[in-house]
Amino acid sequence: MEEARPPADGTGTLLHVDIDAFFAAIEQQRDPRLKGRPVIVGAGVIASCSYEARRAGLRAGMTLSEAKRLCPEAVILDGHAQVYRCFAAEIFARCRQVAPAVETYLDEAYCDLTGTERLHGDLLEAARGLKRSIREATGLTVTCGLGPNRMLAKLVGKTVKPDGLARVTAAEADAFVRDLPVEKLPGVGHAHARTLRSLNVRTAGEMRALPVEVLERLFGAPGRLLHERCRGGDTAVVSEREIPLSISRETSLHRDSADRREIEGLLEYLTGRACRTARELGIRPRTISVRLRYSDGEGDEQARSLRQPSDADPVVLALALETLGRLFTRRVALHLVGLTLSNFARAGAEQGALFDEREAGRRVALYRAFDDVRRAYGHGVLVSGRALHLKGHLEEDEHGFVLRTPSLTR
Amino acid sequence: MRQEHIDEPVAVRADFQGGTITPLAFRLRGREYRVARVNARWVDRVPRHPHFYFSVAVESGDVYQLQLQAGDLVWWLDSVTLEG
Secondary structure, three states: OOOOOOOOOOOOOEEEEEEOOHHHHHHHHHOHHHOOOOEEEOOOEOOEEOHHHHHOOOOOOOEHHHHHHHOOOOEEEOOOHHHHHHHHHHHHHHHHHHOOEEEEOOOEEEEEOOOOHHHHOOHHHHHHHHHHHHHHHHOOOEEEEEEOOHHHHHHHHHOOOOOOEEEOOHHHHHHHHHOOEHHHOOOOOHHHHHHHHHOOOOEHHHHOOOOHHHHHHHHOOHHHHHHHHOOOOOOOOOOOOOOOOEEEEEEEEEEEEOOHHHHHHHHHHHHHHHHHHHHHHOEEEEEEEEEEEEOOOOEEEEEEEOOOOOOOHHHHHHHHHHHHHHHOOOOOOEEEEEEEEEEEEEOOOOOOOHHHHHHHHHHHHHHHHHHHHHHHHOHHHOOOHHHHHHEOOEOEEOOEEOOOOOOOEO | OEEEEEEEEOEEEEEOHHHOOEEEEEEEOOEEEEEEEEEEEEEEOOOOOOEEEEEEEEOOOOEEEEEEEOOOOEEEEEEEEEOO
């Protein structure tokens, strides 16, 4: 889809849709006995927690041991990634019914409503209708923010969470942003905020005193964006992103392990799942990254590039295993292993080796057949090589091995 | 909360009125369980034929997950979640 930049004069309208306490809300929906109770979804760390848990001081990213200390009565669930994906798909389908361009993430979406006023009439009413329709279809609440650009739509939504709806107009943008702490601006993390505080800059309004050259010198290219954002501007487009930025598959081990057969088996299984997703999207990764976390909390990650983009399991796996060999050097058990594919090319867009076409064609047909079988009967019905070692060690369902912390395509 | 996987095909009595599937009761190991409430429903459209999922509470309060696979129209009982 062609990308349209929001008008710089503030006449655009962006709708930000954020699913409230996404994973935890779905678990409360699926089992009403969890309603009103603090619910945590995650393994090792909190991936999502209910508002009841947040009232006890819990938040995403906190370790489960810390969470249990703060809120001993919390119900901790491993999570069901496939269920969350289905709910998200339903919600995003409804967003696409109201907006011509929708950019989706795990639990939020940006909908470009620019130019739809004649279709919808009052856009605030259209957003209200979308909230109602999502609630009726899924039982979940979403918070919506309307603004002249992405940043303002998201920021104004944050002021009315959960289940809220708010709008900031272009005329109100300046006053809305001026007193915000700099950390609230997208692109300002802990490190940037520390740098700004050292300059006695604490709010977006104070940041406006810094010329764009200074911000670029401090933060590199993103400095120009921050110069725009502290004034309430954001020219980032809503992109359908048919090609995702990355496909990640990772899991923490059911029991910390230094057993190479088990770790290589898991990596082979994760590679198979990630490559299948890439094939289904018709894309081939150029970059493969392997991530490890040891049982003592230390972690390491390394990215390497393929000579040619490839979605073939053996090609990706060979590089992933080689990277694992370089990374896994400490004599400490592993807690988590993950793989990320990125830097994609469309399948067929890259140049192939001249004399390998027949072999490549046979391989494509083979993987297409594998994918068809797995789509019909579940990923776990075909398990190859090292991943066979996982049989009997890990639980299985119709989607394959049950991973503790499955992750999604972003 | 304790989840137990069952993964068995089951006979389900369901209402298909108005294009909405609503499971009413299912039979497991010779015993009929009446559905007291459908807690949630969702659809997985990734497989070639969609899979319709239902989280249902039976009269005892236990929560079961049922699945209807549209390809072969077979109902599966995926799991039960028990208190404690």
